[in-house]
Amino acid sequence: MDLSEGFWDNRYKTSDIGWDLGEVSPPLKNYINQLSDKELKILIPGGGNSYEAEYLHNKGFKNVYVVDLSQTALNNIQARLPLFPSSHLIQKNFFDVDMTFDLIMEQTFFCAIDPNLRAAYAAKAFEMLHDNGKVVGLLFNVPLNKTHPPFGGCKMEYIEYFKHYFDTKIMEASYNSITSRQDKELFFIIQKKNIITTIY
Numbered sequence: 540m541d542l543s544e545g546f547w548d549n550r551y552k553t554s555d556i557g558w559d560l561g562e563v564s565p566p567l568k569n570y571i572n573q574l575s576d577k578e579l580k581i582l583i584p585g586g587g588n589s590y591e592a593e594y595l596h597n598k599g600f601k602n603v604y605v606v607d608l609s610q611t612a613l614n615n616i617q618a619r620l621p622l623f624p625s626s627h628l629i630q631k632n633f634f635d636v637d638m639t640f641d642l643i644m645e646q647t648f649f650c651a652i653d654p655n656l657r658a659a660y661a662a663k664a665f666e667m668l669h670d671n672g673k674v675v676g677l678l679f680n681v682p683l684n685k686t687h688p689p690f691g692g693c694k695m696e697y698i699e700y701f702k703h704y705f706d707t708k709i710m711e712a713s714y715n716s717i718t719s720r721q722d723k724e725l726f727f728i729i730q731k732k733n734i735i736t737t738i739y
Contacts, residue, residue: 645676
């Protein structure tokens with residue numbers, strides 16, 4: 540399947556973005572409202588138009604980064620938020636990002652990548668997070684498509700991907716999803732494990 544830079548950029552150029560809510564996702568908005576440390580370094584991978592980044596920025600979080608393959612999507616953010624640091628809008632493959640963060644905010648990206656890369660996502664997220672860092676966000680809790688994104692899944696499957704690298708703090712049905720996604724999303728918080736590797 541074609542999930543290349545060109546594929547995603549064309550989707551944004553033609554506004555073929557059915558996953559785009561046009562606003563911050565209510566479960567993530569609620570989570571953000573509980574964050575008090577405005578110095579947190581936050582990554583939104585595959586953020587697209589990233590209303591979450593906009594909401595964070597407007598609440599005074601200055602260390603927010605969005606990575607996406609689509610330059611068009613990143614340009615859309617810059618157009619809406621001219622004061623958002625352009626250096627924080629990174630046109631790159633998530634797996635090629637060489638930075639570290641306190642928090643990764645997940646909104647549709649995990650379910651947009653090729654399912655064969657899910658284990659690699661877990662490993663990369665672990666690598667990118669500071670000690671005790673977290674991945675927080677939403678995952679689809681339904682079987683969706685096999686040939687094109689978004690790809691679905693279930694709680695047990697997701698836990699299997701993350702269990703070697705993260706402690707699952709919560710992974711439950713989201714009670715405040717938008718109407719069209721009611722009963723179809725899991726809200727989750729996972730925290731980086733303190734893994735000590737012994738070299739013989």
